[in-house]
Amino acid sequence: MRGRDEETGEYFSPSRAQQRREAMAVFELGEKLVALSEAELLRLPIPEHLLAEIRHTRRITSHIARKRELQHLAKIMRREDEETLDAIRKALEHDKAQMRRETAALHRVEAWRDRLVADGDQALAELLAQHPQADRQHLRQLARNAREERLRNKPPHAFRELFRELRELLEEQETGSR
Known part of the structure; x- marks a missing residue:
């Protein structure tokens, strides 16, 4: 009672x-x-x-x-004790927040890749304005090859390579800004 x-x-x-x-x-x-x-x-x-x-x-x-x-x-x-359970909960929340940040970063990379393939030089100019250290010629070539792959229904090799390059570029900027 x-x-x-x-x-x-x-x-x-x-x-x-x-x-x-x-x-x-x-x-x-x-x-x-x-x-x-x-x-x-x-x-x-x-x-x-x-x-x-x-x-x-x-x-x-x-x-x-x-x-x-x-x-x-x-x-x-x-x-x-409650401190142990709270520490576990906080660590789980931290992991969840980290996963959300990583997912958002991947979505940004995918959006840039899709814009580069669809819009070509206009999207590339915007990307280079934000990231002047990027290799213009290499990115333009990858975007052109990805567009060709899509038109000819070929395997997406350049499409994936463009994603990798953009991910590295955007990760460099994030680690450099911290």
């Missing part, structure tokens, strides 16, 4: 609903951890005994048994 402090009127402990919400949050964190790859797991600040439990839970494929094992993992995780 919860009880109340007679002087302040505050409850002594969290309500059952609040305890349930906290338990579900830990359960969902456990589900996310089980879904990660081994390399992603090793980057997170997870204690060794929890890593062993996560690996064990991953091996179970039966739906009901897996859910039961996830509940067991959540029970073990609830025994951990």
